[in-house]
Amino acid sequence: MTQNITTIGFDADDTLWHNERFFRMTEGRFVELLSDYAERDHLETTLLDAERRNLGRYGYGIKGFVLSMIETAIEVTEERVPASVIRQLIDAGQEMLRHPIDLLPHAREAVEAAAETHRVLLITKGDLLDQERKLAQSGLGDLFHAIEIVSDKTPPVYTQIFARHGDGAGRALMVGNSLKSDVLPVIAAGGWGVYVPHGDTWALEHAEPPVAADAARFRELPDLSGLGALMARIG
CATH class of the missing domain: 3.40.50.1000 (HAD superfamily/HAD-like)
Structure with a gap:
């Protein structure tokens, strides 16, 4: 010693x-789902702002990330985000929790x-x-x-x-x-x-x-x- x-x-x-690559893959899916409502740069920036804002509430990890995606989806669609998109974001988070x-x-x-x-x-x-x-x-x-x-x-x-x-x-x-x-x-x-x-x-x-x-x-x-x-x- x-x-x-x-x-x-x-x-x-x-x-x-490995861990962060699963977040980036899911973020890519998030951008794809919301592409009719905002450009990629705006979606990514708004999501990052939500993550930063929510750290003190949810802490670090997948669950806080999913909640930040949902919050961002509501914001960029002016509360018109389809329930099917919310469901897919939740499913994506659950898949992250199962990744090997x-x-x-x-x-x-x-x-x-x-x-x-x-x-x-x-x-x-x-x-x-x-x-x-x-x-x-x-x-x-x-x-x-x-x-x-x-x-x-x-x-x-x-x-x-x-x-x-x-x-x-x-x-x-x-x-x-x-x-x-x-x-x-x-x-x-x-x-x-x-x-x-x-x-x-x-x-x-x-x-x-x-x-x-x-x-x-x-x-x-x-x-x-x-x-x-x-x-x-x-x-």
Whole structure:
């Protein structure tokens, strides 16, 4: 075990398995269904505004996304959206909740290797039932020393989690595909953040990399295959 880092946290969606692509596919279906009422750009912008507005009400995940699509459909059609369209949006959401889990390259190997030398945690946000379903189907659940499904990822949340399951944020590292949720708040809490970009990233998760002093505890990897070597270097 490295002298400095004793606990490694992994994000789930689009870090260990694919997720965002199902949202984009469903958004494409939403645009198709409402194409008689508005242009694509307007539909996408209005939907994103609804998602941003509703985060505090519904949280992250598929259910909030479906409700935001329905709200947007009502808005752009001036409350004339056919019931059949609402039904198809609900059906699309239910299909998302049934989608199979497809692990990203090197995900299993990275978690297995980390678990041999460190405490490993899964730290994910979203709907409790859906996240539990995905974890069960992933086959990775038994590798983690603890699972944390949270409503949001902030510096205080990471501080509490790494104090509860480790030696504090100062001896912890978080791996994830979101600078906004997985990297910046961990660094703000005093830990390390490892950014592993994913091709599909939700617009509301975009952020700039850390600068100045915080950049010393920031690393970026093209994929999870390089995590072991990175741990050896920074330990």
